[in-house]
Amino acid sequence: MTMSRGPVVVAMSGGVDSAVAAALLVAQGREVIGVSLRLHGAVASGAPGRCCSAEDFRDARLVAGRLGIPYFVFDAEREFEAGVLDRFRSEYRSGRTPSPCVACNSDVKFGALLDRARTLGAGSVATGHYARLRDNADGTRSLLAAADRTKDQSYFLFDLDQEQLSAAEFPVGDLSKTEVRRIAREQGLPVSEKPESQDICFVPEGSYRAVLEQDEAGLGRAGEIVTRTGETLGRHEGVAGFTVGQRRGLGISAPSALYVLQVDAAEGRVVVGPEDDLLAEGLRASRWRWTNGREPQAPVRGSLRIRYRHPAAGALVTPAEPHAVRAFFDTPQRAVAPGQAAVLYDGDAVIGGGWIDGPLSAAAA
Numbered sequence: 001m002t003m004s005r006g007p008v009v010v011a012m013s014g015g016v017d018s019a020v021a022a023a024l025l026v027a028q029g030r031e032v033i034g035v036s037l038r039l040h041g042a043v044a045s046g047a048p049g050r051c052c053s054a055e056d057f058r059d060a061r062l063v064a065g066r067l068g069i070p071y072f073v074f075d076a077e078r079e080f081e082a083g084v085l086d087r088f089r090s091e092y093r094s095g096r097t098p099s100p101c102v103a104c105n106s107d108v109k110f111g112a113l114l115d116r117a118r119t120l121g122a123g124s125v126a127t128g129h130y131a132r133l134r135d136n137a138d139g140t141r142s143l144l145a146a147a148d149r150t151k152d153q154s155y156f157l158f159d160l161d162q163e164q165l166s167a168a169e170f171p172v173g174d175l176s177k178t179e180v181r182r183i184a185r186e187q188g189l190p191v192s193e194k195p196e197s198q199d200i201c202f203v204p205e206g207s208y209r210a211v212l213e214q215d216e217a218g219l220g221r222a223g224e225i226v227t228r229t230g231e232t233l234g235r236h237e238g239v240a241g242f243t244v245g246q247r248r249g250l251g252i253s254a255p256s257a258l259y260v261l262q263v264d265a266a267e268g269r270v271v272v273g274p275e276d277d278l279l280a281e282g283l284r285a286s287r288w289r290w291t292n293g294r295e296p297q298a299p300v301r302g303s304l305r306i307r308y309r310h311p312a313a314g315a316l317v318t319p320a321e322p323h324a325v326r327a328f329f330d331t332p333q334r335a336v337a338p339g340q341a342a343v344l345y346d347g348d349a350v351i352g353g354g355w356i357d358g359p360l361s362a363a364a365a
Contacts, residue, residue: 007031008169009117010126011109012063012071014056016191017128019063020180021171023187025126026067033120034064034071037113039080039104040202062190076112083107085202085211092212092240093220095263096339099156099308100200105129106159114167126169129153133170134349140292141165143350148176155308158343158353162293212240223268225252228261233272239265245278245335263338280336280359282328284320288354295319302344302351304329306336317344317352325352326360 010022012034025032036057057073064071084103091098114125130146131154140162146152160168172180184192203211212219219238226232234252236242241249246260250272259278262271283306290296296319303312304327314330327342336359343353 006124007033007120007122008124008126009033009035009113009120009122010069011113011128012036012060013128014053014059014063014191014194015128015196016184016189016194017130017172017180017196019060019128019189019191020175020183020187021126021128021169022063022067022069023183023189024171025169026069032067032069033117033122034060034067034069035113035116036060036071036073037076037080037108038073039076039108040085059191059194066187066189074113074116076108079108079112080104083111088208089212089215089217091339092208093217093238093265094339095220095239095242095265097243097337098339099341100202101156102159102341105157106161106164110160110164110168114164117167124167124169126171128172129157129170130173131157131170132173132348133165133168136292138292143291144173144348145345145350147174151177154350155305155341155343155353158291158341158350159289161289162291165291209241212238220265221268223270225250225270225272228271228273228277233258236270239263239268239270242270244337259335275334278334279332280329280334280361281332282315282326282360283336283342284324284326284357284360285342285354286324286357288319288323288325288352290352291350295322300344300351302346305343305345306333306356307340312345315344323354325354328360 008025008030010032012018022032022034061071084100087103088098088100117125130148130151132144134142134144136142143154143157145154181192219240221239222237224232225234225236242260242263244260258272259275260270261273261277299316299318301316304315305312313333315327317325317327320326336356338356338358340356341353342356344351
């Protein structure tokens with residue numbers, strides 16, 4: 001599989017990474033089309049420095065003008081609402097902890113945007129993600145971690161299928177953030193010093209509860225906060241306010257630190273206990289995608305990440321049924337949270353990933 005050399009659409013967020021991605025492709029002599037996606041209501045609210053803000057669209061347009069490339073804004077609010085926001089709300093209210101950036105990549109940036117790119121005659125979509133690609137002799141394409149491991153975003157891209165990977169380009173994947181900013185300065189790009197946002201784009205100031213409280217369902221079912229032995233310690237206003245591993249904001253007092261061990265959305269029950277009880281020997285995950293598109297016939301050993309900043313842990317992963325796996329760690333891991341992504345690596349290469357359903361003990365092996 002060889003990378004398309006035809007027209008390429010660059011998803012321009014208004015930040016420095018996507019701006020440099022576009023600049024690098026222009027420098028290669030590619031026919032580049034800049035596109036920003038209107039995903040949610042930040043434009044109307046004028047929220048500065050956020051994805052989809054008026055400031056971001058202005059910055060993206062300025063970059064496109066500097067590079068001499070056409071620039072468009074496409075409306076993808078409907079796809080974003082259905083594929084990302086609705087899932088985000090539903091997961092939290094089901095007692096799970098979602099990772100919305102994964103769904104945004106697979107359903108929107110390499111879903112809806114890729115469809116629109118093809119209407120413009122482009123065969124590929126480039127983004128400012130820090131990740132790399134490798135073409136294999138068998139015709140598949142591998143997804144690799146970025147050269148700069150401190151910025152690596154391959155975790156958020158695990159759910160791309162082979163068709164999407166074949167149409168993806170990650171021009172900054174071999175660069176460090178320092179190099180990206182240097183290139184932006186050399187190219188005179190107006191976003192060279194623009195700070196990057198650390199928050200989920202649609203969550204104001206990191207308060208996901210504010211998003212959930214915008215509609216009638218609110219934080220989901222209210223109920224009791226209990227220990228594993230059934231002792232009631234207090235009450236809460238909704239299960240969506242809790243995630244496995246949480247310590248602060250429990251609204252209870254105890255002689256020693258307590259952590260959320262389990263969120264039972266059906267019963268409205270939040271189970272808490274000591275930190276040692278967060279350790280899990282394994283996990284089960286569903287909606288699992290093997291990156292090469294082929295399910296292995298035997299267990300696979302690799303390094304498993306159970307959240308974005310989690311240091312990958314050695315694990316043995318066994319297909320349990322179609323699109324599901326059971327994984328057991330070499331060393332027990334802390335806070336296996338249902339709803340988070342579990343992504344399996346072989347060295348630099350992502351070899352599979354899925355959505356955590358819950359922890360497992362060795363006795364379940």
